[in-house]
Amino acid sequence: MKYYKITAIISILILIIAGFCFYIYQKPSNGLLILEYHKVNDIDNDEYTIPVKDFTAQLDYLSAEGYTTISLMDFIHAKKYGEKLPAKPIILTFDDGYEDNFTNVAPIVNKHNMKATFFIIGNYINKKDYINWAQLKQLQNDNIEIGCHTANHLPLTTLSAAQIQNEVKLSKLLMEWNGLKTIFFFSYPNGMYNNTAIQALQQNNYLAAVTGDPGLNTFSTNPYLLQRTYIPRERFSLLGLKLRILKSKLFYYFHINQH
Template identity: 45%
Template sequence: MPLPVLLFLAFVAWVLTAEPPAGFPILEYHMVTENPRPGAEKYVVSPADFAEQLDYLAAEGYTTITPQDYARARKGKQTLPEKPIILSFDDGYEDNHRVILPMLEERGMKAVFYVVTNDIGLPGYMTWNNLFDMERRGMEIGSHTANHIPLTTLPPEKQREELRLSKLMLEWKGLKTIYSFSYPTGAYDAGIVAMLAEEDYLTAVTGEAGLNNVETNPYLLHRVNIPPPHFGLTEFRLRLMKADIAARLDVRLAQLPDGVRMGIETLRAKLRGDE
C-alpha cells in the first residue's frame, strides 16, 4: 500500500479513536418544499425527506431545544434534556411557516428561524404575521443580519449596523428580545464575535461541524448543514456522524504542540475566509 495512503489511514484512525466531548448537534436547514425556485435546489430538502429525518431523530431519543434554552442552561437557569438537538433554519423563506411549522408541531418539536430583516415580506419569504405566529407557537426567531452580506467583507461600522439594525427592527415590530444570531455564509472574525456580545446577543451559530456543550464559546456554536439527500436517511445519519467526527478532530488538535495547532487553525481560518 502506498505510503500516502498508509499515512492517511493512520490519521483517520488517530482521529476516530479520540474520545469526543459530550455535546449536542445543531442542524442547519434552509428550505423544505416540493417546488424549489430555480437555482435554490442545493438548499432544499423535500417534505418527505424532512419528515423521515424528524421521525428518525424522535426514534433516536433526541429532544429539540432552542438557542435560548441553551443560553439559559449555560447560566444554570435551565436543565437540558438528556439528548438535546437544535434544528435551525436560515434566511426566512415562506415554506418555513407553511410547511416546516406544521411538521414540527405534529411531532411536538421546536426550532430557531434566523431571518434577514430586509427580506421579510418579499415574495418567497415569510411575512411579519408569519413571524408573530411562529413565535406564538413556540418557535424562536433569530437574526441573520439586515441584508445577508458576509460580515467579513464589510468595514467595522457596517458590520455593527448589520447586527444592530436587524435586532432592533425585529424587536421594534413586536417580537420578543432577539438573542440568537447566524453568520451569513458562516463568515466571522474575532471582531465580529466581540460585537455580538456588545449588542446583547447571547448565541451565534457558525457553519463549522462539531458538537456543543456549556463549555463551547456561545458565539461559535458548531452546526452541520443538511443538504438535499441523495441517499435518503443513510446520508442524514452520516451528517450526524460528521458532527461527532469533527468534535473528535478538535480533541486531537488540542493535543498537538502549540506551533502545529496554531498553524492548522490559521489554515482553517483562511479556508473559512476569516483572513
C-alpha cells in the same frame, strides 16, 4: 507481498475504520448537536431544499433515536444555571427566513412535538417567497424561536466594523420595533465570522451565535461560535443526515476546529 495478503490487510483496515465510526456514531455524548437547514418544499430543486417527505422522515428518525429538541435559549439558560440538558439534545435551525418555514417546517415540527429556531434576514421580510411580519408573530406565539441573520445577508468578514455594526444592530432593532419578542440569537451569513463580528454581537446584547463549522457543543464551547451541522438536499436523505452527524461527532472527538 502476495496480492491476497494486501487485500486482506486493506479489508481489515476498512473494517476497523468502519467499526470505529460506528462506535463514535453510537457513543452517547453530552454534546449538543445543532442542525442547519434552509428550505423544505417540493417545488425547488437546489441543494438548500429538502423535500417534505425527506424532512418528515428525518424528524421521525431523530425522534426514534431519542433526540430531544431544545431551543438556543434552553441551552444558554441551562449553561447559566448549571442545569442538565436532556440525554440527546438537538437544535433544529433554519436560515434565511423562507416562507416555507412557516407553511411547511413549523407544522411538521409541531406535529412531532419538537422545537425549532428560524434565523431571519431583516430586509427580506415580506418579500416574495420570504416570511412576513404576521407569520413571524404567529411563529413566536407557536413557540418557534426567532433569531437574526443580519439585515442584508452580506458575509460579515467582507465588511468594515461600522457596516458590521449596522448589519447586526439594525436587523435586531427592526424586528423588535415591529413587535417581535427580544432577539437573542444570531446566525452568520455563509458561516463567516471574525472578532469584529463577535464584538458587535456582544455589544448588541446577543447571547449566542451559530457558525457553519461542524462539531458538537458543550457548556465550554464559545457561545458566539457554536458548531453546526449543515444538512443539504441529498439523494439518500437519511443516510446523508447520518453521515453529517457522524462527521460532526468525528470532528468533536478529534478536536478538529472546535471552538
